Amino acid sequence: MKVLILLGGNEGDTPTIFQLAIELIARRAGRVVAVSSLYESSPWGFEAKRNFLNCVLELETTLEPEVLLDTLLKVEGELGRKRPEGIGYASRPIDIDILFIDNLVIDSDALIVPHPRLHLRRFTLLPLNELWAGWLHPVFGKTVGDLLQDCEDQGMVKLHSHSLEP
Template identity: 45%
Template sequence: MSKAVLITGGNLGSVAENLEAAREAISREVGVVERCSSVLESEAWGFEAEERFLNQVLVVATALPPEQLLERCLQIERQLGRVRRPGPRYGSRTMDIDLLFYDNRVVDSDRLTIPHPRIAERDFVLAPLEEVLPDYVHPVLKKTIRQLRRELLQAANPPGADGMKN
């Protein structure tokens, strides 16, 4: 069995219920959910939205290869009301399921990039990821999740940014 790390999230509809439904569907259709982070509430990333997002990281033992896992996640999104439309990349949604890691594999195809290319830019990903896999080493960046989060938080609030001397 391979280990896949997924993040589920959304900001439309019954978001907490959708997160639970996604977790249950992943358990039925993808594999054994071995670990779950707590649910994190966050602002939208990459666009403006009135509704805040809820996100949760899941560590899943799966027999599905990465491409099939992606397709199954897209099916679950659709089952939970996700409609993908042409236009802006980022927007409000009932459910989004991203594949963050798959074992220590690096995949770069037209359809799939693993590890997810924007992990290190997003605290709404790193915070719950740090909760469940703090010492996991990113296979491309060669840093632990804890290190990546610390660097992101330091970049967002550099020493002296508050006007105080260090």
């Protein structure tokens, strides 16, 4: 299966944490085929002292979707992510979100695919558009490029100077 994944974070040495995440994901979940540029963005949905970094990676995997989710959550935990109960958006060293799995539509208690808010967030759409502009959203029937063009999010998003390796 082809999976598009968003990495985000704003605590610690984010580029190093992302590179470690990419290596762990490749070891445990499949082959990382491509990684977008790194983007810097203002926090979305809350106030924070530091901006976020984000990138999108393409993963080829044979893992079932919920097994993949469990694997990614374990990688998050190993890299310092804590999920305190009752707290919504917060600063974190890493967040790993599944954006798309092939053209699947999944709506379970554990996993919703495509990611339910990806079309609202420029910090997701810009790195996604960099390598996968023609990817068709299976629910909206629009390409990533069209979703980016229609996105009303005005938050700051800019290219970051650091690059990552698959």
